[in-house]
Amino acid sequence: MSEKPYHILLYYCYTTIENPEVFREEHHRFCADLGLLGRIIIAKEGLNGTVSGLQVACDEYMQHLKADPRFEAIQFKIDEHPHHAFQKLHVRVKSEIVHADLHHINPKQGSGQYITPHELEQIKDEEDVVLLDVRSNYEHKIGKFKNAVTLDINHFREFKYQISNLSAYKDKKVVTYCTGGIKCEKASAYLLEQGFKNVYQLHGGIIQYANETEGEAFEGKCYVFDNRLVKDINKKEPIVIGTCHICGANCDRMVNCANPLCNVHVPICTNCGETMEGACSKDCKQHPDKRSYNGTGYYTTKLNGYNPYKGLRKKETN
Structure with a gap:
């Protein structure tokens, strides 16, 4: 057996979910049946999650989502791991799939142009390019792209109050980035709404950048939202910041x-x-x-007989 038989999936998808409560019920049960653990947020605007499970379970989960037309464009960031990266399964309905307090912004109607990790490598040092980290303080203080502009925020919902501090970059090519890409969807869309013209976003975020490159433009480690807390990115010349x-x-x-x-x-x-x-x-x-x-x-959460089916209605039988 592989030393890392589990996978950790990080993903999101902006799409229309007409009845989030009904979808939550069905999705929670499906994840529980697969033995997945993690955190999933569902809203009318889409789906956002990070889960862990055995490779075969994660494969079935990804195939299941991609078979649904609503989620066929979803991009999964995949890491191998020796065991589960979570203790519980939480599937919740919220007003946004990432708390931005930008309810009027719909990334499907326009957001920054995607650039791939390899495209970022090619343009990152150009004079008119600004890498904008839209994550919180505790995240970028442990790791960030070299020469990136960081924001003094404690939560992503504070991003919208930073626009005046970014006015000097309105005529630059602004490339937003975050852990997995979800914050950049709304951040880049909001920048466009505020008059920024050349706005891009790193597709798949830092995690996809690490999966596709040697990560040498990244300093430090990337904060992740599972039991690992941090993930190595730079495989060539890692440093501690x-x-x-x-x-x-x-x-x-x-x-x-x-x-x-x-x-x-x-x-x-x-x-x-x-x-x-x-x-x-x-x-x-x-x-x-x-x-x-x-x-x-x-600190491992005390499960106290945790039951992933708790709160789910029993399946109706004919």
Whole structure:
């Protein structure tokens, strides 16, 4: 058997889902039957998810989605993994498939032109090209493209308030990028609405860039939304750009604060992790609910007999 028999899938698709609640019910049951775990968001505007499962289950899942005309254009980013990257299966209905607070923006009606990872390699150093990172602070501080413009935001919904800070790039070729591409759909569409003329987006995001190239234009690691927390991108000349939240030393080791009420994701080096017992501050270290530090800074969710079918209506029988 392969040392990495599981796959991690990252995907999204802007499409029309007429009845998200009904689709959620059907989709949740299908994923549960396949033994998939992860997080899936469904809205009238489309589908967004990241799941893990055995390769055969992931293959069936991808074939199932692509066979549906609504999702035939979906692009899956695939990573191999030795085990599940999640503990539970969550399939939820929300108002947007990525929380942008840009409900009026429909990427299907116009967004930045796609460029492939190899096309990015060819144009990234041109004088009139600006690489714009539309991710949050904790993401780009651990890794980003060289010379990229980053935004001081704590959540993607703050992106729309950054337009005035980007006005100097209105006459440039702006290439937006994010982890898997979904944020760029709305970010690039919003830039076009705000008068930016030459707007592009990296198709498949950083993850697809890593899958198709040596990743040498990327510094540090990419924050990912599963149990790995970070993923290596640059296979040629990897460097560390993150700094320990406690001591300031170079560090790309992401940790969840041991205080569950804080739970912030920050880089903390091994020594500070031991000294602070996995906490991000003295207050968190002294918190009465602080979790026991296991040396990794990742805390497995207690399943407590978790049942992926809980909340699903029983199938009707004739």
